[in-house]
Amino acid sequence: MRHLLRRLRGLLFRTLxxxxxxxxxxxxxxxxxxGELAPPQRKTFDSHVRLCPECRVYLEAYEVSRxxxxxxxxxxxxxxPEDAPESLVTAILAARRRPDDT
Amino acid sequence: MTPETGTAERELIxxxxxxxxxxxxxxxxxxxxxxxxxxxxxxxxxxxxEDAVQEAFLAAFRxxxxxxxxxxxxxxxxRIVVNVCLKQIRARAADPVxxxxxLPSFDATGCRIEPLRDAPAAPDVLLxxxxxxxxxxxxxxxxxxxxxxxxxxxxxxxxxxxEAAELLGITEGALRVRLHRxxxxxxxxxxxxxxxxxxxxR
Numbered sequence: 001m002r003h004l005l006r007r008l009r010g011l012l013f014r015t016l017x018x019x020x021x022x023x024x025x026x027x028x029x030x031x032x033x034x035g036e037l038a039p040p041q042r043k044t045f046d047s048h049v050r051l052c053p054e055c056r057v058y059l060e061a062y063e064v065s066r067x068x069x070x071x072x073x074x075x076x077x078x079x080x081p082e083d084a085p086e087s088l089v090t091a092i093l094a095a096r097r098r099p100d101d102t
Numbered sequence: 103m104t105p106e107t108g109t110a111e112r113e114l115i116x117x118x119x120x121x122x123x124x125x126x127x128x129x130x131x132x133x134x135x136x137x138x139x140x141x142x143x144x145x146x147x148x149x150x151x152e153d154a155v156q157e158a159f160l161a162a163f164r165x166x167x168x169x170x171x172x173x174x175x176x177x178x179x180x181r182i183v184v185n186v187c188l189k190q191i192r193a194r195a196a197d198p199v200x201x202x203x204x205l206p207s208f209d210a211t212g213c214r215i216e217p218l219r220d221a222p223a224a225p226d227v228l229l230x231x232x233x234x235x236x237x238x239x240x241x242x243x244x245x246x247x248x249x250x251x252x253x254x255x256x257x258x259x260x261x262x263x264x265e266a267a268e269l270l271g272i273t274e275g276a277l278r279v280r281l282h283r284x285x286x287x288x289x290x291x292x293x294x295x296x297x298x299x300x301x302x303x304r
Contacts, residue, residue, distance in 0.1 A: 003209075010211025021212035030282045054216040058206065058289075061296050065289040066257060067225040072238040073258045075229075076139055084134035088152050092130050092159045093123070 009052065018044050025055050029062065111175055119166050130159060133176055137183045143254055144187035146243045154190055158183035184259060188269055191247050199246045204287035217299040234295045241291035245284055252280035253288070 013019045018040075020028070025048050031037050032045050049056050117125035134155055141151035141158075162169075162182055169178055207215045228234045242250060255266035256277075267277040289296075 006209060006213045007211055010209065010213035014211070022214035023208050023212040026206055030278055052214070053218055054214040057218050058214060058216045060221050062285060062289045064222045064225055064296060065292045066285050068228060068238045068292060069242055069253070069288055070257055071225050071229055072235050073143065081135035084131065084138055085152070088134060088155065089130050092156050093127055095156060095160055096126055096163050
């Protein structure tokens, strides 16, 4: 049933004016999130999201994943830094004193 | 040096330029932990990350005269370590760019094949769970080098598309393709924590 509905929607997206397929939608995702779509493209993108549950679900998950990646890295940045391994500190300072490294 | 540079930092830089061992040690102890975190994200391998941090400090000590102070010392060091990491990645045997199964799929009519689910919880709610944070970290690490670097440069280090493309020696178009694929792959890897599919609930 899902399969059939998808085929119908695919047909619809290809025949309706100002409509794009999911494959074309995919190419717009990055520009959309960067706010770089021109108004007419943006309108086309928005109508596709409204009509296509698969792309809606995909876009939500894509945005949440990106936010999760950023948030985890930010959290790591904000955590109090542990000391650098003593062996690393020693190695850097020793290498600095070697004439060929300065 | 600009007024941006604080007095303590200016004194540290002066001492470093004068060749002070003590100042060098202060700088290393102060900045190495943060730089190591950055290097770990790019290189994943702990030993290589430490090598990168060491190389970055040595490069910084050599080029202290070129430090103009229009950005904080920490930011200057961070750019250096990112560059060293990218150099190390370029020197690695090219990793097989295998994103098979991680990129979106479409049927013959160009329609997306995507299991339906309710909207995922907000990121800050999801992040309350430790296993989510662990999965996010391991998923970024699991991306192929070429894609992880594009993602880290643009989404984490905050470089523009143009700057990131220049750093990687690729076109802006190629950078955008890599970034998009990296995010799409990350989304697939994070599926287990984004909420159940509706089909599975029945």
